[in-house]
Amino acid sequence: MKRSAGRMILTIVQILGLGGLAFAQAQGALPAIVTPEKAVHVTVAAPSARTGVFLDIVLNSYKPPTAGPAEIVISLSAATIARREVGRIAVFPAEPFTAANEREQRGYRFDATAALDGVAPGAPVAVELSMQATTGRTLSDGSVGIAKVTLSPGS
Amino acid sequence: MPTVNRRTVLQGASALFLASTTSRAEAQATPVLRRSISTMPLNDPALNSYRKAVAAMKALPANDPRNWTKQAQIHLNFCPHGNWYFLPWHRAYLAAFEKLCRQMSGDNTFALPYWDWTANPQLPAAFATPTYNGQPNPLFDSTRSSQTVTIPSTYVGPSVMQSIYGETSFEVFGSSRPNGQNNTSPSWQRVRGYEGPLESTPHDHVHTTIAGNMATFMSPLDPIFWLHHCNIDRVWDQWNRIGRSNSQENIWRSFAFNNQFVVPSGAGTQPWNTTVASVLDILALGYRYTLPLLQVAAPLLVSKFINPGAPVERIKIAADTVARINTVATVDKRLAAPQISAFSKLNAALSSIRTFSATPGRPAVTPGRVLLFLRDVDPPAQGNVDVRVFVNNPDASPATSTEDRHYAGSFTFFGAEHAAHSGKPSYMLDITRVVSRLDLAGIALTDQIKVQLVPLPIASAPGAEQIKVGDIEVAIF
Numbered sequence: 300m301k302r303s304a305g306r307m308i309l310t311i312v313q314i315l316g317l318g319g320l321a322f323a324q325a326q327g328a329l330p331a332i333v334t335p336e337k338a339v340h341v342t343v344a345a346p347s348a349r350t351g352v353f354l355d356i357v358l359n360s361y362k363p364p365t366a367g368p369a370e371i372v373i374s375l376s377a378a379t380i381a382r383r384e385v386g387r388i389a390v391f392p393a394e395p396f397t398a399a400n401e402r403e404q405r406g407y408r409f410d411a412t413a414a415l416d417g418v419a420p421g422a423p424v425a426v427e428l429s430m431q432a433t434t435g436r437t438l439s440d441g442s443v444g445i446a447k448v449t450l451s452p453g454s
Numbered sequence: 455m456p457t458v459n460r461r462t463v464l465q466g467a468s469a470l471f472l473a474s475t476t477s478r479a480e481a482q483a484t485p486v487l488r489r490s491i492s493t494m495p496l497n498d499p500a501l502n503s504y505r506k507a508v509a510a511m512k513a514l515p516a517n518d519p520r521n522w523t524k525q526a527q528i529h530l531n532f533c534p535h536g537n538w539y540f541l542p543w544h545r546a547y548l549a550a551f552e553k554l555c556r557q558m559s560g561d562n563t564f565a566l567p568y569w570d571w572t573a574n575p576q577l578p579a580a581f582a583t584p585t586y587n588g589q590p591n592p593l594f595d596s597t598r599s600s601q602t603v604t605i606p607s608t609y610v611g612p613s614v615m616q617s618i619y620g621e622t623s624f625e626v627f628g629s630s631r632p633n634g635q636n637n638t639s640p641s642w643q644r645v646r647g648y649e650g651p652l653e654s655t656p657h658d659h660v661h662t663t664i665a666g667n668m669a670t671f672m673s674p675l676d677p678i679f680w681l682h683h684c685n686i687d688r689v690w691d692q693w694n695r696i697g698r699s700n701s702q703e704n705i706w707r708s709f710a711f712n713n714q715f716v717v718p719s720g721a722g723t724q725p726w727n728t729t730v731a732s733v734l735d736i737l738a739l740g741y742r743y744t745l746p747l748l749q750v751a752a753p754l755l756v757s758k759f760i761n762p763g764a765p766v767e768r769i770k771i772a773a774d775t776v777a778r779i780n781t782v783a784t785v786d787k788r789l790a791a792p793q794i795s796a797f798s799k800l801n802a803a804l805s806s807i808r809t810f811s812a813t814p815g816r817p818a819v820t821p822g823r824v825l826l827f828l829r830d831v832d833p834p835a836q837g838n839v840d841v842r843v844f845v846n847n848p849d850a851s852p853a854t855s856t857e858d859r860h861y862a863g864s865f866t867f868f869g870a871e872h873a874a875h876s877g878k879p880s881y882m883l884d885i886t887r888v889v890s891r892l893d894l895a896g897i898a899l900t901d902q903i904k905v906q907l908v909p910l911p912i913a914s915a916p917g918a919e920q921i922k923v924g925d926i927e928v929a930i931f
Contacts, residue, residue: 368599386654
């Protein structure tokens with residue numbers, strides 16, 4: 300009983316980003332596939348650092364839509380803030396790829412410091428990744444594989 | 455009769471510098487000036503030379519290394535993306551290509567134009583028509599999504615660029631090291647790390663929005679590729695000029711790009727091997743850009759453009775400083791022990807230089823320098839001002855002479871030219887001499903540094919009320 304209570308406290312501490320936890324990585328929801336019809340939402344804990352906070356997105360696959368360029372829109376929201384866009388990814392070259400290993404994955408780093416203004420350290424942050432056409436058209440196909448979503452103080 | 459204004463004075467002074475200072479500058483031909491294509495008429499000599507070079511390269515046999523497709527294959531086979539070699543590799547690639555263009559066009563002064571998509575987001579007209587002067591246009595590429603494509607401001611607008619210029623870490627600004635890199639083996643060149651905002655936002659989106667060849671690793675087949683990357687290179691140069699430092703890591707600086715590029719040799723070509731460190735100084739590479747975002751303030755008119763490298767100490771003095779016209783805005787910072795020590799060492803070195811100057815034959819001493827950065831300045835809403843800058847002058851006022859020993863320099867704004875640029879202007883003043891003068895006068899910066907800003911009205915541009923300086927920093931090198 301005492302042991303399970305201890306584990307629970309440790310889990311809460313980790314979720315809250317306390318105890319010197321250097322970064323918060325989404326658990327459970329990944330890997331996931333984003334399509335034009337289906338956005339992916341993952342939850343991470345806001346780090347305690349107030350400056351130099353980066354949101355890292357790692358892709359492990361991409362299948363471009365058959366018609367025209369597409370982009371992945373990344374935004375954050377939390378209990379205390381409305382949805383804020385952090386950045387947009389356009390996979391270049393705009394050709395299909397599937398990573399056979401971690402070296403072949405493609406990482407993107409965004410400064411999320413401003414977007415997290417008003418979010419308490421350790422608070423859950425919802426990261427939304429959606430796929431859309433860059434020119435306002437409606438996409439009917441295409442997909443992006445998300446391997447990792449990490450919110451971390453800058454290194 | 456040509457008009458003489460501050461801009462022409464600046465350009466003239468820059469040319470004077472280029473012609474007269476530093477052994478590096480003397481060791482090379484005068485760097486060519488890369489200009490914005492938006493300033494060029496369709497028959498601009500640079501565009502004519504570019505058309506001529508591209509047409510000639512397209513006409514070369516497939517086995518000639520200058521052949522247009524061969525040049526694109528260099529990108530296909532070697533380009534690093536998603537890591538910190540992205541910027542230096544493309545700089546080297548463009549520098550070699552620019553030289554080939556000179557050879558192929560016969561224009562020895564040719565400089566690549568750049569496409570400033572922030573100021574002019576539509577595909578430049580010179581590239582958009584299948585013919586030019588009744589002949590096939592070598593700059594046309596039929597695979598693009600549209601010949602009137604406009605890059606959305608979401609990717610290249612001023613607020614995006616301002617955020618990018620605001621990045622202070624090279625590994626964020628210019629993409630990160632390859633995951634796990636621990637040596638300079640060539641195999642790391644194409645291992646990915648994290649794409650930073652410059653690569654992932656304007657760079658990638660311009661490629662994919664134009665689409666066709668541009669959306670592939672054979673993108674150099676589209677002649678706009680070279681102008682797009684020229685602008686990426688310019689942004690990197692501007693980022694350096696507002697005082698941001700490149701990585702000092704040896705695995706970045708000493709990384710070699712071997713057996714990838716060719717440059718002219720006589721009527722043919724020869725391989726050109728280079729390293730990251732060798733491409734960090736664009737003047738040494740033989741080119742420069744117009745109107746740097748960081749405008750060199752008055753006392754530096756004949757001083758050299760610099761890439762200062764990593765400072766010994768950085769002193770953040772103030773943020774969001776408002777200076778009202780005809781008044782003095784003072785900001786100050788108490789110095790920490792390492793900063794006091796750095797100033798002491800600098801003054802000792804400057805003192806030894808002064809002593810050595812009367813003793814020919816003594817070994818050269820590198821005294822270091824002190825730079826004052828005034829970044830992200832909001833110009834007055836209307837009118838214009840001349841902002842005088844003083845260091846540690848408790849009596850500074852609008853009446854204080856520029857002969858005062860505390861006077862560091864002044865800056866002003868270039869109206870429409872400023873508005874056309876991405877981001878807010880930033881300024882740099884070399885205050886080494888001021889520090890030295892104050893030291894000589896016994897006013898050493900022992901525990902506190904103060905900066906005084908005095909905006910004065912310019913009679914020909916009335917109406918100014920105030921300016922705001924986003925960030926004031928002193929860096930000791």
